[in-house]
Amino acid sequence: MEKNRKTLTTSSGMPIDNNQFSQTAGAKGPVLIQDFALVDKLAKFDRERIPERVVHAKGAGAHGYFQVTNDVTKYTKADFLSEVGKQTPLFTRFSTVAGERGYADTDRDPRGFAIKFYTEEGNYDMVGNNTPVFFIRDPIKFPDFIHTQKRDPKTGLRSSQAGWDFWVHQPEAFHQLTILFSNRGTPDGYRHMNGYSSHAYKWVNADGDEHYVQYHFKTDQGIKNFTSEEATKMKSENPDYATEDLYNAIDNGNPPSWTLYVQLMPVADAETYKFDVTDITKVWPHSDYPLIEVGKMVLNRNPDNYFAETEQSAFAPTHTVPGIEPSNDRMLQGRLFSYPDTHRHRLGANYDQIPINCPYRARTAHYQRDGPLTSTSNFGGLPNYEPNTLGGPVADPKAAWSTPKVTGKVGRHDFGTPDDFVQPRALYKNVMTEEDREHLIKNTAEHMAGVTKEVKEKAVKIYWQIDPDYGERIAKAVGVDAPKMAKM
Numbered sequence: 001m002e003k004n005r006k007t008l009t010t011s012s013g014m015p016i017d018n019n020q021f022s023q024t025a026g027a028k029g030p031v032l033i034q035d036f037a038l039v040d041k042l043a044k045f046d047r048e049r050i051p052e053r054v055v056h057a058k059g060a061g062a063h064g065y066f067q068v069t070n071d072v073t074k075y076t077k078a079d080f081l082s083e084v085g086k087q088t089p090l091f092t093r094f095s096t097v098a099g100e101r102g103y104a105d106t107d108r109d110p111r112g113f114a115i116k117f118y119t120e121e122g123n124y125d126m127v128g129n130n131t132p133v134f135f136i137r138d139p140i141k142f143p144d145f146i147h148t149q150k151r152d153p154k155t156g157l158r159s160s161q162a163g164w165d166f167w168v169h170q171p172e173a174f175h176q177l178t179i180l181f182s183n184r185g186t187p188d189g190y191r192h193m194n195g196y197s198s199h200a201y202k203w204v205n206a207d208g209d210e211h212y213v214q215y216h217f218k219t220d221q222g223i224k225n226f227t228s229e230e231a232t233k234m235k236s237e238n239p240d241y242a243t244e245d246l247y248n249a250i251d252n253g254n255p256p257s258w259t260l261y262v263q264l265m266p267v268a269d270a271e272t273y274k275f276d277v278t279d280i281t282k283v284w285p286h287s288d289y290p291l292i293e294v295g296k297m298v299l300n301r302n303p304d305n306y307f308a309e310t311e312q313s314a315f316a317p318t319h320t321v322p323g324i325e326p327s328n329d330r331m332l333q334g335r336l337f338s339y340p341d342t343h344r345h346r347l348g349a350n351y352d353q354i355p356i357n358c359p360y361r362a363r364t365a366h367y368q369r370d371g372p373l374t375s376t377s378n379f380g381g382l383p384n385y386e387p388n389t390l391g392g393p394v395a396d397p398k399a400a401w402s403t404p405k406v407t408g409k410v411g412r413h414d415f416g417t418p419d420d421f422v423q424p425r426a427l428y429k430n431v432m433t434e435e436d437r438e439h440l441i442k443n444t445a446e447h448m449a450g451v452t453k454e455v456k457e458k459a460v461k462i463y464w465q466i467d468p469d470y471g472e473r474i475a476k477a478v479g480v481d482a483p484k485m486a487k488m
């Protein structure tokens, strides 16, 4: 055996004499079940795959840190934001949404933008996207929406018909669609896009004052997008383009960074504001609520092992810290349940004990025990019940959340009649350049190419209500009659 090379072992640590030939009964005889070097290897291999994430299956991860650059203590008591200069280690995962784990990175799709801050008060996860709004605003619609983005149950193919058939029944989706079918739907890798909380969360300060908050992580690399042609070409040239680009930038000592800004709205303002600020299909005008700088996120270390870190990372909006609370945004409330639930399914009940998910900078103290793959000391001989006289951990009333009032009847309430077109109209008319609009029309029409006339006509009707120019140009590009639609 060569010097300085370790002896190969089984997973139980038994030295292995030979890794080239299975044990057999005689040179021509059958393979023996006593050969643990073989059985251990095959059994481990048989179980190598865990379920992929039901959405956001393909992603790239990176370690880094967050540093506070501005005093925000009058808005939140979150300890990791308590001092200018304070640094908190973090892990980030960027992703596409609909494709499977082997899918191409440059597909038109929102991009996931998930951050796990390892704070001294426990892990804080910010699970956002590169778009400030979303397609729907009630969690009961999420599984149906995602089914339209995944493969058709009969053909096993992706179907743009399903997407459009769903969207034409959700006029509120057209704000997000106007973003998705602009070139922002095909960002040039993960370094050149912004990240948003999309939801309103709540910041609470030490005196109990509450603000709704929206997060904007602005890329310091500048926004860069692919055109539809460039993105499609890249799918075949390098399906892992975004993953490789992020890895190489960090590996080459060129750490990407993002500046975090927030919009803050006193909770009382929300009652009289012109729209429901917990509606995720809306953005808050910067003229009403300007951006306030908070700090910088820098990604400077690649994972050592993709599976252990990136694949096993488990983010949840439920993982929060004192000073940051959920709002009543219905989508967010649905997500609070969905993420830890899917982690228990994907990784097991002790997903929090996997090193990448472990709140290693906080001192955890509780009475939860056992379960599959318990891989900590399981709190040794400490008591496993409470109340007790044994000096075990007790709850601290100071950690109580804010106590917002709720009124009204239990029921399946609709959203009333919000104006879902004013914001996509402003985006189309006032924010986009003529070149942006040309790309938007072309990209939308390309995607709608195989869609039925009935669905195209319904979509055109919505586009026309957003803005007649938008509707007429889409109608022309997809080959339906816009003026007739407009009179319907």
Ligand code: HEM
Pocket (backbone or CB within 6 Å): 052, 053, 054, 055, 056, 059, 093, 094, 095, 111, 112, 113, 114, 127, 128, 129, 134, 138, 139, 140, 142, 196, 197, 198, 199, 280, 313, 314, 315, 331, 332, 334, 335, 338, 339, 342, 343, 346
């Ligand atoms: C009711 C609505 C939603 C539901 C039920 C839902 C559910 C899920 C589920 C089950 C996963 C897989 C998690 C895993 O296996 O680790 C996931 C991933 C993800 N979701 Fe959502 N989602 C919703 C809306 C949203 C919204 C609005 C955003 C962004 C603002 C978002 C951002 C993400 C991101 C970034 C990931 C990937 C996290 C990672 O990198 O591991 N989701 N979602």
